[in-house]
Amino acid sequence: MVTAKARAVNGPDQNFRETEVTRRELDTTDVLIEIKFAGICHSDIHTAHGEWGEVNYPLIPGHEIAGIVSDIGENVTKYKVGDRVGVGCMVDSCGECENCREGEEQYCLKGNIPTYAGTDKYGEPTQGGYSTHIVVTEEFVLSIPDSIGLDEAAPLLCAGITTFSPLNHWNAGPGKKVAVVGMGGLGHMAVKIAHAMGAEVTVLSRTLNKKEDGLQFGAKSYFATSDEDTFTELAGTFDLIINTVSAKIDLNAYLSLLALNGSLVNVGAPAEPLEVNAFSLIPHRRSFAGSLIGGIRETQDMLNFCAEHNIAPNIEIISADDIDHAYKRVLDSDVKYRFVIDISTM
Numbered sequence: 001m002v003t004a005k006a007r008a009v010n011g012p013d014q015n016f017r018e019t020e021v022t023r024r025e026l027d028t029t030d031v032l033i034e035i036k037f038a039g040i041c042h043s044d045i046h047t048a049h050g051e052w053g054e055v056n057y058p059l060i061p062g063h064e065i066a067g068i069v070s071d072i073g074e075n076v077t078k079y080k081v082g083d084r085v086g087v088g089c090m091v092d093s094c095g096e097c098e099n100c101r102e103g104e105e106q107y108c109l110k111g112n113i114p115t116y117a118g119t120d121k122y123g124e125p126t127q128g129g130y131s132t133h134i135v136v137t138e139e140f141v142l143s144i145p146d147s148i149g150l151d152e153a154a155p156l157l158c159a160g161i162t163t164f165s166p167l168n169h170w171n172a173g174p175g176k177k178v179a180v181v182g183m184g185g186l187g188h189m190a191v192k193i194a195h196a197m198g199a200e201v202t203v204l205s206r207t208l209n210k211k212e213d214g215l216q217f218g219a220k221s222y223f224a225t226s227d228e229d230t231f232t233e234l235a236g237t238f239d240l241i242i243n244t245v246s247a248k249i250d251l252n253a254y255l256s257l258l259a260l261n262g263s264l265v266n267v268g269a270p271a272e273p274l275e276v277n278a279f280s281l282i283p284h285r286r287s288f289a290g291s292l293i294g295g296i297r298e299t300q301d302m303l304n305f306c307a308e309h310n311i312a313p314n315i316e317i318i319s320a321d322d323i324d325h326a327y328k329r330v331l332d333s334d335v336k337y338r339f340v341i342d343i344s345t346m
């Protein structure tokens with residue numbers, strides 16, 4: 001067993017504090033990872049604050065994990081000590097259901113086991129990556145290509161795959177017009193990936209504040225949604241819209257921007273229900289859909305794609321003592337575009 005240093009919250013209104021977590025003895029297919037960097041995802045904040053249902057505190061968040069293999073179980077074949085690896089939003093699934101067998105473990109019919117705030121197959125609570133070590137079964141460990149720095153790799157494990165998967169599934173590519181709603185951690189990755197896939201990308205953001213960045217990330221155009229003319233000018237334009245915003249938006253206004261057969265896909269998860277008028281969908285055979293991270297095979301494809309196309313998130317590295325401050329800044333939209341914790345400061 002390894003006793004890892006970690007940062008945890010003890011309740012919805014608490015600050016992070018230093019703690020320790022015991023990682024399980026290596027099972028035959030387990031990999032022990034020495035974590036080097038962990039990204040801060042908006043989901044960490046929702047969960048830490050108890051906004052997504054009851055949480056068993058203390059909670060150690062973090063599901064954008066990059067590090068080095070430091071030990072392996074006796075039957076591990078995919079990894080060896082010293083390998084550069086990552087772990088994303090899930091650490092296990094049943095492995096037997098139809099969806100798991102298809103490589104869509106995130107949609108496991110028995111529920112995937114999330115990296116934190118879940119219960120593993122040993123009946124123990126899962127604790128995430130704001131920690132010096134983690135033990136994960138090799139099937140849920142990703143290989144990080146050499147050309148991607150471990151600090152930049154971390155946010156790919158959630159923000160990267162969450163946007164890559166719907167772009168891939170709905171065939172973003174040459175000849176397709178893709179709009180990205182919101183230019184935060186998820187949105188900036190969606191722009192870079194969709195552009196690299198060959199699609200024509202438009203950013204729809206509340207203001208034009210980040211226009212220069214958006215165009216630099218590969219967007220062809222950038223519109224402010226606070227300007228009502230945007231919705232008349234772009235009516236019927238897009239084949240695919242990826243909505244990364246976690247707040248309530250006027251869905252019908254965005255659906256009106258879809259072309260024939262277009263799809264609006266939600267990856268942002270607002271707490272309140274969204275209203276859809278059937279007549280926003282029917283006249284142009286439009287679809288409204290959702291998408292959850294991606295399977296393990298697809299996550300590896302995403303990492304390889306990012307390496308091949310030189311794509312990395314824009315990050316700001318912080319120390320472990322700055323997590324509370326970083327949370328405040330994420331809530332104030334004051335981050336370009338992802339905070340990553342340097343675990344050596346733990």
Ligand SMILES: [Zn+2]
Nearest residue numbers: 041043158159
């Ligand atoms: Zn996340």
Ligand SMILES: [Zn+2]
Nearest residue numbers: 094097100108
């Ligand atoms: Zn399953």
